[in-house]
Amino acid sequence: MSHDQTASAKHEPSSDALVQVRGLRTRIGDKVIFDGLDLDVPRGSVTAVMGPSGTGKTTLLRHLTGQLRPDAGSVRVDGEEVAKLSRRALFALRERIGFLFQNSALLTDFSVFENVAFPLRQHAKLPEELLRDIVLTKLQAVGLRGAAGLMPSELSGGMARRVALARAIVFDPMLILYDEPFVGLDPIALNQVLRLIRTLNRTLGITSILVAHELAAIRQVADRVYLIANGKLVAQGAPDELAHQNSPWTRQFFGGEADGPVPFHYPAPDYATELGFAGRAQ
Amino acid sequence: MNANLRRHWLLQGIVSLGECGIFFVAVLGALPKSLRYWRELCRQVWFVGAMSLVIVMVCGLFVGMVLALQLYYTLSIFGGTAALGTVVALSLFRELGPVVTALLVAGRAGTAVTAEIGLMRATDQLDAMSMMAVDPLAYVASPRFLAGVIAMPLLECVFNAMGIFGGHLVGVSWLGLDNGTFWGNMTSTVTLHGDVLDGLYKSIVFGGVVSLIAVFQGYTAPPTSEGVAYSTTRTVVFSSIVILAFDFVMTAFMT
Numbered sequence A: 001m002s003h004d005q006t007a008s009a010k011h012e013p014s015s016d017a018l019v020q021v022r023g024l025r026t027r028i029g030d031k032v033i034f035d036g037l038d039l040d041v042p043r044g045s046v047t048a049v050m051g052p053s054g055t056g057k058t059t060l061l062r063h064l065t066g067q068l069r070p071d072a073g074s075v076r077v078d079g080e081e082v083a084k085l086s087r088r089a090l091f092a093l094r095e096r097i098g099f100l101f102q103n104s105a106l107l108t109d110f111s112v113f114e115n116v117a118f119p120l121r122q123h124a125k126l127p128e129e130l131l132r133d134i135v136l137t138k139l140q141a142v143g144l145r146g147a148a149g150l151m152p153s154e155l156s157g158g159m160a161r162r163v164a165l166a167r168a169i170v171f172d173p174m175l176i177l178y179d180e181p182f183v184g185l186d187p188i189a190l191n192q193v194l195r196l197i198r199t200l201n202r203t204l205g206i207t208s209i210l211v212a213h214e215l216a217a218i219r220q221v222a223d224r225v226y227l228i229a230n231g232k233l234v235a236q237g238a239p240d241e242l243a244h245q246n247s248p249w250t251r252q253f254f255g256g257e258a259d260g261p262v263p264f265h266y267p268a269p270d271y272a273t274e275l276g277f278a279g280r281a282q
Numbered sequence B: 001m002n003a004n005l006r007r008h009w010l011l012q013g014i015v016s017l018g019e020c021g022i023f024f025v026a027v028l029g030a031l032p033k034s035l036r037y038w039r040e041l042c043r044q045v046w047f048v049g050a051m052s053l054v055i056v057m058v059c060g061l062f063v064g065m066v067l068a069l070q071l072y073y074t075l076s077i078f079g080g081t082a083a084l085g086t087v088v089a090l091s092l093f094r095e096l097g098p099v100v101t102a103l104l105v106a107g108r109a110g111t112a113v114t115a116e117i118g119l120m121r122a123t124d125q126l127d128a129m130s131m132m133a134v135d136p137l138a139y140v141a142s143p144r145f146l147a148g149v150i151a152m153p154l155l156e157c158v159f160n161a162m163g164i165f166g167g168h169l170v171g172v173s174w175l176g177l178d179n180g181t182f183w184g185n186m187t188s189t190v191t192l193h194g195d196v197l198d199g200l201y202k203s204i205v206f207g208g209v210v211s212l213i214a215v216f217q218g219y220t221a222p223p224t225s226e227g228v229a230y231s232t233t234r235t236v237v238f239s240s241i242v243i244l245a246f247d248f249v250m251t252a253f254m255t
């Protein structure tokens, strides 16, 4: 791992929460996404957020960065109420947050190198030499130093995710939000990314929140797992604890069963009725 | 936004107009910050200006040539063909230069800007920028708006020059007017303040209008392929209508 360890002051995970969500309520259109969600992310921890597809994990991250305002409840990041921040203060907060988009969201007009350099160029007046070194270090960490000159359209999906990852961490922010960082990675890349997340956390004390579905991977990095379903927090604990916890939620979710309290189907009218069988059956 | 308000097309139009007004203020507000991204501004001026140069030059040439032909015919009825240079230049400076250039730029560069920004929205690039604490209004919208205001008058000058050259080509080289009469009458009648600058003012306003519409349509395009396609079309339609309407109003006030 070539990650530079100059700022090696090892942060002790302190007890106070970097992210604090209280009674979060959100609806998008007519759909209730969160219905009283409470959640704490301790400083210096790696926290995983899990939940069935479409429960609002991405929506939760959007709340943390102020892209979305809650209908009720509070979202505090580093002690600041995100929804109440002015535009300027919000941008100042975002400078300290790295965000990995679920769909990578690379800037298509810029090369891989320039994509990773983008946040640095905007906010830090660095000499070109130093900037180049930092960007190449981050690209090396995700195994794509050789791809620095390519354009985003020339990348595969998994490569694009790793570039997006490099861009999210280039600033060594205080908080990194990863939206599904493991999707589309081969086992080797997956291992490297896991090591990267761990190193960033251990050496720089960066707090990480990762949304992911891969329990095996989460077990290797996460200190704590939150399971969200039906707009609420339904289970929490250390990954190993949670996998063996005997609640209907965890049993069903980690067992991958279709029936149980966690709905697999998006809300829909009765299947038979919609297919037109209901009348004929009688 | 109130869903009922959205239903009637007239109300919908008024609501969009209001949104565009608010957007305009936001873009203006982001202008000072966008000066930090002067590289981006240069890139956009180059994009709008240089990319539209060929089409503006070719069209200017043909418009000047056809003007000379038509006006020569009209003037010859009254025996006033000596005034050909003057009327060609006046038509170009006061009217055709600003209007035709604006229409061409709307079609050539406005659509590209709308499609580009719409696609950036659809692929989350604008969100990604704002997540990296870079205001997309300052980085994407304002430079493109300003680029239109800067490039349009420059293109208009090129258009006029090519138009007069075309008029000269037809009037002097082909129809056999006297070269000295052509230039002499023109330079003694056309005034800088009344004619050339008035046209230039029009051009600056049209530049602002066209690029505002293009950026607004792109910024508010629904993030779908159909949404971007419709927004691109709307850029051309709205720009054309607004250019011609503004042209009438400005001409009425200027003369």
Ligand SMILES: Nc1ncnc2c1ncn2[C@@H]1O[C@H](COP(=O)(O)OP(=O)(O)OP(=O)(O)O)[C@@H](O)[C@H]1O
Binding pocket: A028, A029, A031, A033, A051, A052, A053, A054, A055, A056, A057, A058, A059, A060, A102
């Ligand atoms: N712009 C939108 N308009 C309407 N509904 C939306 C919108 N964005 C999200 N939703 C709804 O919000 C819910 C939560 O979406 P979200 O993207 O947060 O899910 P997720 O938990 O991240 O799912 P996944 O694991 O598949 O990424 C979904 O049911 C979706 O239908």
Ligand SMILES: [Mg+2]
Binding pocket: A057, A058, A059, A102, A179
């Ligand atoms: Mg998601």
